[in-house]
Amino acid sequence: xxxxxxxxxxxxxxxxxxxxxxxxxxxxxxxxxxxxxxxxxxxxxxxxxxxxxxxxxxxxxxxxxxxxxxxxxxxxxxxxxxxxxxxxxxxxxxxxxxxxxxxxxxxxxxxxxxxxxxxxxxxxxxxxxxxxxxxxxxxxxxxxxxxxxxxxxxxxxxxxxxxxxxxxxxxxxxxxxxxxxxxxxxxxxxxxxxxxxxxxxxxxxxxxxxxxxxxxxxxxxxxxxxxxxxxxxxxxxxxxxxxxxxxxxxxxxxxxxxxxxxxxxxxxxxxxxxxxxxxxxxxxxxxxxxxxxxxxxxxxxxxxxxxxxxxxx
Numbered sequence: 534x535x536x537x538x539x540x541x542x543x544x545x546x547x548x549x550x551x552x553x554x555x556x557x558x559x560x561x562x563x564x565x566x567x568x569x570x571x572x573x574x575x576x577x578x579x580x581x582x583x584x585x586x587x588x589x590x591x592x593x594x595x596x597x598x599x600x601x602x603x604x605x606x607x608x609x610x611x612x613x614x615x616x617x618x619x620x621x622x623x624x625x626x627x628x629x630x631x632x633x634x635x636x637x638x639x640x641x642x643x644x645x646x647x648x649x650x651x652x653x654x655x656x657x658x659x660x661x662x663x664x665x666x667x668x669x670x671x672x673x674x675x676x677x678x679x680x681x682x683x684x685x686x687x688x689x690x691x692x693x694x695x696x697x698x699x700x701x702x703x704x705x706x707x708x709x710x711x712x713x714x715x716x717x718x719x720x721x722x723x724x725x726x727x728x729x730x731x732x733x734x735x736x737x738x739x740x741x742x743x744x745x746x747x748x749x750x751x752x753x754x755x756x757x758x759x760x761x762x763x764x765x766x767x768x769x770x771x772x773x774x775x776x777x778x779x780x781x782x783x784x785x786x787x788x789x790x791x792x793x794x795x796x797x798x799x800x801x802x803x804x805x806x807x808x809x810x811x812x813x814x815x816x817x818x819x820x821x822x823x824x825x826x827x828x829x830x831x832x833x834x835x836x837x838x839x840x841x842x843x844x845x846x
Contacts, residue, residue, distance in 0.1 A: 664691035669735035757842030
């Protein structure tokens with residue numbers, strides 16, 4: 534295990550509780566001095582106990598350490614399959630498996646969503662912070678539009694001063710495209726529920742923390758919302774994820790609020806084409822895209838960044 538060196542209690546001199554309360558940059562800087570791998574969650578937890586006081590500081594430290602030191606590896610899905618004869622045996626095996634997953638995540642520095650979420654959960658437990666795991670579905674690909682609900686992901690809810698917040702360290706660590714691409718992000722740290730719900734649907738709906746009742750089927754038939762600050766309520770038309778070309782004459786009209794951009798492009802495949810005419814009026818973006826026959830998907834870009842995805846039928 535890589536050891537901390539020459540740190541001592543420097544933090545006590547330079548980082549009092551008052552000096553970095555809510556100061557994420559200082560918390561994240563301290564985490565960079567921690568070991569990058571270890572044997573047990575207690576090894577990391579003792580540093581967090583030493584350096585931080587409030588629940589906010591500790592959770593930020595936990596999230597930061599995980600997203601900066603754990604890489605996603607889909608091969609980990611094969612490591613902990615198990616069978617059981619009854620529910621008592623299942624519960625026993627689940628706890629044993631949980632401990633094995635956490636240990637392997639720390640020692641190898643790799644995991645899938647279970648490893649990320651269970652490590653986050655355990656580190657919160659060691660700090661006396663109320664939290665729990667959430668299982669559910671996600672929406673990330675064109676193939677997710679219109680499919681049945683499936684429990685394929687795991688994330689966390691943790692309480693700060695008694696208020697629940699959403700965390701996804703798996704998605705915060707980076708992305709996977711044939712290989713893991715490390716891109717630490719804090720978008721999935723205390724993500725506003727309405728934005729988190731664009732891509733995450735929990736097994737227990739109350740864990741979405743939104744007032745609107747949305748069925749898993751409705752969630753499934755939403756568009757792919759890739760632009761992180763865009764809400765479904767901002768998409769006036771078309772607000773369903775499947776576009777039926779027979780409902781249009783020769784082009785598809787789009788109307789989206791709360792987005793300001795002078796450049797909209799689109800692709801039905803590999804070729805990205807410009808939208809010729811864009812109107813920005815009263816906080817509403819309006820444009821149209823010509824229909825192309827024989828295609829299955831439509832991806833829309835704002836300022837060259839993917840923003841919305843639809844299936845075409």
